[in-house]
Amino acid sequence: MDTVPGYLEVKLSNGKLYGRGACDDKASLLAMAFAFLEVEEIRGTLMYVGVVDEEGDSSGTRYLIENAGKSIPKPNAIIIGEPTGLDKIVTTYRGGFIVKVKVKSRGGHASSPITTTNPIVKVYEIYNKLCRLLSVGNAYDSISITPTVIKGGDFENKIPTTCEMILNIRIPPKTNCLEVLERLNRFIKELSIDNSTSITYSRCIEPVNLRIDNPIARAVTRA
Template identity: 35%
Template structure:
């Protein structure tokens, strides 16, 4: 049966708003998965499933080419009130990446049989450890092309993303001292700060002519240290998130 759907802008915005009202941090995407599976059924998709890790997978159309449209259902932690302001819609995941995900769902719904096959995927844990994508790779899916929905603009296709290097640093000093006499020992947190400053200065140097999207960045994201408010710390654990642009080896 050749089933064709026309999705109006009003309907698309309404469905995106519903998706944004579902708070889905990594590995808590079940409400979004059930919502998408239900919409896939309404829109005439076939072979709809929620796989063993929570990915939503559905098929529309038939024949070649076989194209996967994949977006992620999870968001970074932290709730943002869903609201409309003029022509803009705000909420956690509005940009990254429920809007691209819903756009691909409705684009896939418009395909007609014998014009190719769309494999629609709503993946889990993209903001975490990529559990969803890793499971898709294991499946060795029969596809010719894959397009991933991310907030990279709508006027051109992005062919690469920055790489990521995580550094977990642990600094230990020989002894600690009372905060009233800090000169008696080194301070593990201060030593970490010194390292962080030097790392950032060296890695981010000589980039004055680059656009923001092409910058190498070194960002401290986590710091753990100290055992008491009045004692200098003997240990400090720090995490650095380094993003490497696509033109750098």
């Protein structure tokens, strides 16, 4: 139900609603709610779920996965309301995980850069090496590595003591978490990093590649 941070003015113009999250993902939630009202009889159980923290750690979805078949029914199929336009049904979706690179240094004065390690420079060197290792191939089939947060430095004339970069890694359907994490772990090992540098990563979410002849996909397409 949630969306990325930021504010866009909420307004209604010519019968259309504008504002942060109006399309992603409030519109599909509302459409599904009205679809539920139209269902008169169904063989089985139909669930309507509005999960939270989807732009964060996906705690809502994780709860569903961990409790499926226990406190809540285990679904046979799931329709996710990510906006894809009114004329497209998406059957593949990238997986991914988060990498955090952190470098420490004793810092120093900007007039003497050769006397110390600049953690900002070192973080970017690691980022560039990681891109060369993982991000190969065309735009669709390659792993994407996107810097989303960087923290380092507090004064224009001072070499900082720390720098941290967060990378959002997205995995295409033709690969998987195990393969990518094995390559990442080899990369970390080959870097021979010391105690001044740390590279950590979150739990990896597998990509999805659904067959186009899947009954649910075909039913939604016909609808």
